[in-house]
Amino acid sequence: MSGSNAFLALWNGLDRSDAREEYEAWHTMEHVPERVGLPGFLWGRRYVRGSDAGGSATGGSDAGGAPSAAGSSYFTVYGLQGLDALQTAQYADVIAHPTPWSARMRPRLSAFVRRPCALVATAGASTAAHLVAVRATTADLPGWSAAATQALAEAEDSALLVRASAGAVPPALDLAYPVGGERIAQAVAGQTTVVLLAEHCTAEGARQGAQWLLERLAPWNLPGAQAESFVLQSQVVRGDLPADVPQRPHSRLPPRLGPMNRYFSR
Template structure:
């Protein structure tokens, strides 16, 4: 369960098809190592589903606290993009980035795929409903076929909504945000796709007060941890 810390940053986006290969190289060789060198970042997971017409790519960064995602060190990088970032960032499309408070995680290990379920509060419901039922929901999700870990978070849009130089590099976008999110790690893409209905049913039956699930299942394309970065520095 490498999604450590009390927060995570969830990103969804597309890339101009002509830049798919360069995006992958930039993200693996420069961008993710840069992010994981920032104090408070714990892990990065790049996600991909080649079959999707929208939100082909996803990334989840773990953070020690939600404040990591607007810390001076992070904002310094966002406001001083590298030459390679200046080239790649304008190729982003349909960009959605939301900081989240991690309420609970259950399970052990890391899955080879991840189901992401973006959720909205139901009428009359709110954060208190999610907090009250999150622990039980996470345990229920572990019983879904193919699941090995489950993470539940609440959106902290006031943290991730800060405008920076990197924001200016991406074409103007207005993606629908979410109130809560469920992440289920599992054995593989086909297994979690087959279980997507069971994941959504567990959420609906949980009493968490969230609905309108927007579910995407991804393969894990690359993972890097702060420990990996530290080990590289001392090697």
């Protein structure tokens, strides 16, 4: 994943439809760039549910089958140098002291799911606009990891997918997060949450590739895998941010007051 050894995957919805325009402005122009500017963050990509972007895929599915009407409206993934990027003082500061715009938008987030993953495997040199994000669990992480590594390589080599990544949530990692009413499932001893990201140039290609991966990994996945289709909206790369971010107060980008005031005045 472009030099990363870990990634942070996030799913969310909005509690009301009239918040969408402001959410997308805030998330695109302030929030994701702020996060990517923190130590250990390499890049961030924002996705919207397929139907909301005019695509043919929508919603979620059980074990990668036909998508349903339910599901997350947005998906965000950050490439990290390592999971210790989520343990820095700077990261703690942006959580504890949100910008005025972030403080305004946090209550709008719903169905929030946050999964910090150690990178297990990745395949493919390119990225693609259409993505299927899969959440699953396994009771055999070594077996799942070996199978995923082989399956991802085969999927990319045979052009089933443009890019594919697999990650696992370390069992000891605290998933608690004070945003969006996230519901944290009680950890089950011996089970590990795993995440698959399947990218293709078309929505159908991403869906078929994700389905193929799930079938290959079925012997190691527990029942209840969830797959959702998304389309890329925007991305931020660390190298495109101002070079002096580390020297700024708290090593973070300043609030975007101009765009924020447009919505505060409404």
